[in-house]
Amino acid sequence: MAEEADDNVIFVGNKPPMSYVLACVTQFNDGMDEIHIKARGKAISRAVDVAEITRNRFEEDAVIESIETGTEEIETDEGDEINVSSIDILMKK
Amino acid sequence: MAEEADDNVIFVGNKPPMSYVLACVTQFNDGMDEIHIKARGKAISRAVDVAEITRNRFEEDAVIESIETGTEEIETDEGDEINVSSIDILMKK
Numbered sequence: 001m002a003e004e005a006d007d008n009v010i011f012v013g014n015k016p017p018m019s020y021v022l023a024c025v026t027q028f029n030d031g032m033d034e035i036h037i038k039a040r041g042k043a044i045s046r047a048v049d050v051a052e053i054t055r056n057r058f059e060e061d062a063v064i065e066s067i068e069t070g071t072e073e074i075e076t077d078e079g080d081e082i083n084v085s086s087i088d089i090l091m092k093k
Numbered sequence: 094m095a096e097e098a099d100d101n102v103i104f105v106g107n108k109p110p111m112s113y114v115l116a117c118v119t120q121f122n123d124g125m126d127e128i129h130i131k132a133r134g135k136a137i138s139r140a141v142d143v144a145e146i147t148r149n150r151f152e153e154d155a156v157i158e159s160i161e162t163g164t165e166e167i168e169t170d171e172g173d174e175i176n177v178s179s180i181d182i183l184m185k186k
Contacts, residue, residue, distance in 0.1 A: 041138065042135075042138050043138070044137060044138040044141050045134065045135050045136070045137040045138045045178070048137050048162050048178045048180060049178045051162060052162060052163070052164045052176075052178045056164055064162060067160035067161075067162065068160075069141050069144060069145060069157060069160065069182075070145070071145045071149055083145075085138070085141045085142045085145045087141060089162075
């Protein structure tokens, strides 16, 4: 799983949306002109919240350039293989 | 809120994903060549699941043409105005 501060990728998990929004704003302020907001499973809704809050409240010249979804196979703690959906939101400034 | 069977729009709520997948497959079988899978709030993750399951398992010649997100203001049962994120996934066959 990608680290939150890795390159220009914000991996959204179970923390409150604002902590990821802050990470996005920080990356833009650090000079990144493209960031990827990624999530899997139930965190996908939160990733959309993060992108929407970032562009509506903090980075009004940022746009959502593209959104891609996919399906990943992951192993549960019990050793079962299950499919989870993933999202990759590309924001550009 | 849009009816599930309305035009070519599937509005994803709290039912199991497969019931919305079935709605998508039915619309494609009824001759629609474009369908919109829409959701708000926490149901956004499920809308992505519905699109992914539909294209991976049932409609292998369907593609996700575009994905748009937005922010809608809704009124809670208590009368408060809150912002929720929304998604509109356009699938094409």
